[in-house]
Amino acid sequence: MASPVLAPGQVSEINLTVTPANKARTPFLEIPFQLPSGMTRLDVGFEYAKAEDCALDIGIMDSRATDYPTRSGFRGWSGSARNEFFVATDAATPGYYAGWMPPGSWKLLLGMYRVPDSGVAVRLTLMADAAPRGVTAMPKPATPRVEHPGWYRGDLHCHTHHSDARGGPELLAESARLAGLDFLAVTDHNTTSQWRYFGPRSSEDLVFIPGMEVTTYRGHANVFGLNEWVDFRLGNGGDLDALVREVRRQGAILSINHDKEPLPWDYDYPDMDCMEVFHGHWLTGNDGVLAKYDRFLADGRRVSLIGGSDYHQPAEQERPGPVGLGKPTTVLWLPCLDAPAVVEALRSGHGYVTESPNGPHLAFTANGQPMGSTVTGSDDIALEVEVTGASGDRLVWVGEAGPVSEKLIPGDAWKETMRLPMPGRFLRAEILADASRAKAIKDLMDWCENRIELPRAQQSLTDAPPIRRTLSNPVYFEAPK
Template identity: 35%
Template sequence: MIRCLLTLLVLCLATPVWAREQAPDFVLTGQIVGGDHQTYKPVSFDVPDGVTRLTVAFDYTGRDQKTVIDLGLMDPHRFRGWSGGNKRTFTLGVEDATMSYLPGPLPAGRWTLLLGVPNTRAETVASFEARIFLERTPGGPSLAAKPLKAGAGWYRGDLHAHTGHSDGSCQTQSGARAPCPVYRTAEAATARGLDFIAITDHNTTSHFAAMAQLQPAFDRLLLIPGREVTTFHGHANVFGPTAFIDFRLGDAAVPNVRTLQSLAEGAGGFLSINHPTALSGEACMGCGWTAPDTDYARVGAIEVANGGSERAQGGAEGPLLGVAFWEAQLNAGHRITAIGGSDNHDAGLSSDIASSIGRPTTVVHAPELSTTGLLAGLRAGRVFIDFDGSRDRLLDLSARTARSTATMGGALAARRGETVIFTATVAGADQARLEIVQDGEKRAPVFTRPGVFSIRMGDRPSWVRVNLRDTDGRLLAIGNPIYLSPAP
């Protein structure tokens, strides 16, 4: 519950203040008259100490009479930007700003909103109102202020990608390599038909400003803020917040992994252990998950399928697939969502190669297409991994007893000896066959109809999930479990 409250609080803070209908700190009003034609009018206000974000929402009357008011901003020491007549709201933070404006510290003192008047008629009197909102909370940029798509449904995306803000590179015009700008990743995800992509550069927060600038132009592709917390004892993606999360595991500030987990939760983040069975030591420094004392009750997801690992081992299955690691945690009683991520480091990589953007794709049943909605969907666990990154493949599972039902990621109570009927729903995979896994073991139950099978409840908690394989046995998709518990 506390975790939920923290999540709501931080996501609330990440919403632009003017979109939350909070009272402004200043309301600056005035009039523009005929004599103001082709002049500049400074309007000043005093900013106190400790401000981390300043947002301006501006409006005026007289447009019907061809009055035009341009906007700019000066802080006590320097020019902070000019948007002319092209933006009615803008925000400046320490790390990001609306395009046209300069991010950076917001010094206390007298600030000036610059009004330029390219035109007003001699007889016109226009009124303007500037609402100024100040914030004092740490945190990075706000990305999408409202859902990109309303309504519950399956949303397809990639939860692990790097850009030039860490070690991602791509081809230059002349065929050389250069740090890859974030827009290339967004364009590749769009070409792939994805609904969302998390950009997870190593430890830094420097990609969030670029994402905040790109999001309005990519209004069908949700850009999820993430970072790959990269330690000497393993890597974990934290999705959601844009504030810095200290990654220095083993250092005084982050003495153990539970502190790291608390930092991620405190920031409203969702933590996923990446490529847990990757090599460690000098073969791949810090890549495998070896952090002792991990509190798996507080791990949101495990990246069981990593595109880079798939490419390295030449197929979905092999020693680098994280299914056995994940299932061991399920057998220990934890409910952790399995996800996939391309771990892309080159947005230009051909789409038929594992680790290109969207290979694998994680498909999430979410209440809406927003960061809040996607994280809620990941927590709920109605999620499957589509290795090929298709645009239409579906793998879902439901279960029922005489008294209750559950869907993938959910829980169902059943009496000892009671029959639980499962229904797997598959689309976009002709002639594929289902593989049933119970408590980590493959099962061969009798199908009463295509996709329908039953399991008799034992006297201990159990979990059941399905995979999808093609006629050659190649693994196409991994589904998440339904958790069974003995009813009293």
Template identity: 35%
Template sequence: MTPETLDKPDLVLHGHFDKDHERRYAHVPFDVPAGRRQIHIRYSYNDQIDSDPTLGGGNTLDIGLFDERGIAESSAGFRGWSGSEKMEFTIDESWATPPYRKGKIRPGGWHVLLGPYKVGPRGCDWKVEIWFDPGVPSPWRGVGISRRVDPDPLPEARPGWLRGDLHCHTLYSDGDSWPPEMLSAAGAAGLDFLGVTDHNNVGHQLAYGPGGDGLPIVVPGIEVTTYGGHWNAWGTDRWWEFREPESKAVERTIRAAAESGAVVSICHPKPFGPPWEYEGVTGFHAVEVWNGPWAQQNAASLAFWESLLRRGDRRVALGGSDTHYLHGRNLGARDADRLGAPTTWVQVGDRPTAKTILEALREGRSFVSESPGGPQLYLEPDRGRAGRVSVEVRGGAGGRLELVTDTATPVVRMVDGDAWDDAFEVPAGAAYVRAQLTSARGDVRALANPVWAERL
């Protein structure tokens, strides 16, 4: 029995969402009889369009599943959420379609979670079909970890610094690869760590394992994906509430994640990121100022971050490639996905672990560059003299180094060699100073976190 040859379903649920239900989750109850070992769910709806935020005029319906343990916040009954990516999935006692969780099929009241992300002019008529014990065989075969490829030699970092990518997706959400493939691709790209952030699930974390031992260190994370914006949390092994797209609820969850020890970052606050719609929400550590190639609207994310800095709101800048596809798939700009574009560099000293990487991220001992090859940009208080900073640029010949403060016009120097450094007087009264390296076209090639005045 394969999903293509299923008989009539045991249960059919259906309903309708109007435009005024857009972006509000619904929990549709159904009963699971005793003695079952497998559930297969398939759904469909009219006027289906892709979840790409640039598309409108039709319907995009997300789906997830809760078992009999209930739908409450942080419930252990959350069996997974696949967005609009999978039109059917199986949960068996001994296996499940990723990102869903395998495990006991207990009798009782279960819920299909339906999220009308977009509702078109004709409304959304949906149908969910459910089979109990249809006998779908496991599609899992040994997913061979691809041969390890030694990366091309990259320019050396300063001692104690690591390079990594903080944002990627696998088959556990809307990517096209298995976690071991993603990890070995990150190794081949020359990265020392990989933040793993599938949407609204943590099932991928087990499939990755801890990394290290010749592969990049895994920094376990999740992209909490809500209808008003996305946020990443790293250093957490549980799902976080995503069903309430309201500022108050989002801030409450962000604060809870931060208090649990996670590093929290707002993702891609720029047009079509999708953007961040929760004005005034705080409690996060960082902003993903650089998501994918710089030219893809990242100047808007940088402006968002800088407006926080100017208010004295100390958030750390970091980057992530948001890689979805290792095997090529024709989805326009997303073809440009490349691990390490951009790369986030962190200072961890002589103990490279997920924990020290998280600490460096939280504290902003980091900078971002266009690729694992650099350019490298180190900004620090000048050890020799108070009121000054020193800047070292490696591999940035031909670029423009800009020193930005909240009070004066940026100071600009041309970087005339691949091993370049200089020191700068910081204008009196400046609250912070930060540095960026730009190309002749004005694209940012590297971006350093600020030094705040009290350290000068």
């Protein structure tokens, strides 16, 4: 492809046709152009006939970028949320990165999500500008820490206008405070530009965890604990090992997201740290994700169970309902509250997921070891369980072969010790709505008014499957050597 040389103040136009054959080679088309030195701003326009069967994404890299996976030169991504954006030395459209603009060969990235058989014409306009502007650096993130061991609550999956939500970071931070969360990972699609806002504002009463949703056309995965952006451009076959290497290199962790319709994980499963088993309201197909998770555990994999609301912050605050930020909430036991402790607790499964920030509390130990631990033994196991806020619901224990025991929860603050035969490779606990089921269904029906999409099989809510309010992480068992 010819690589136009931009001239300051003049519009350059690139016209091309994208076909299924392009997409078959790679889902991300690179469109090069030359940026002269001394430029302080670049404006890009992006036009094509968007349709049911035609959706394209856009992003940009500067002259420092290398082939996949690049660690430098990424300047932003807006997916299909915008048809124009700018990058400047002192500012940028949300989703994009302000900063020095090196001269040389830049490239637009065109993500080919859906391309019709007939192909699609794309018109790109580029205009560089050399007016004097300052250079803004990424502000230094704050590193707050609460020196107090305890249970802390957070949401691990949400979006701002740095990707495809309408609301900005200020509103999302306000939503998190209203929900009473202690930590929040803001996981915009394929960009970390939201960190410019959240990094310096991380505080003891609301710790922000650096995150990003790796968003590909065959599945989504969250990354937590990043120092910098991670290259999301998995090829058609997916280079999951390269992605995992890049994530680990930064001391971060990878979680497979919402592995259910309409966006299941369609690659082989990588060496993931976590799985988002509880995504949004329980009745949006999470049963199927839980069944997959149990199969991973039965196969001997160790994967932490986490939750995320996938809340897309609206332009105005909404009235609270059964769907929203913190629904569900991931609750972690932390030696102290700071971002590294949250990432470590996610990695090791020290916690549980509950329906909302004030959902039932569920913690247990097996032979004195907390959730996420490995216990060696072959005899009966001694369990100590603690449940609050679920009177009249059911506690179910699940092992390698399925449910092994269940009990009606007799009161609001319930503690019990019990023994169970060795349940195989793992044991986890869950709270099923029993006494609370009718209210949960009514609340959801009132809220719905067709606002959330339920899988076809669950459209009749009265026939809906069991509602899981709370899910623990497993304890793993190993035979003595």
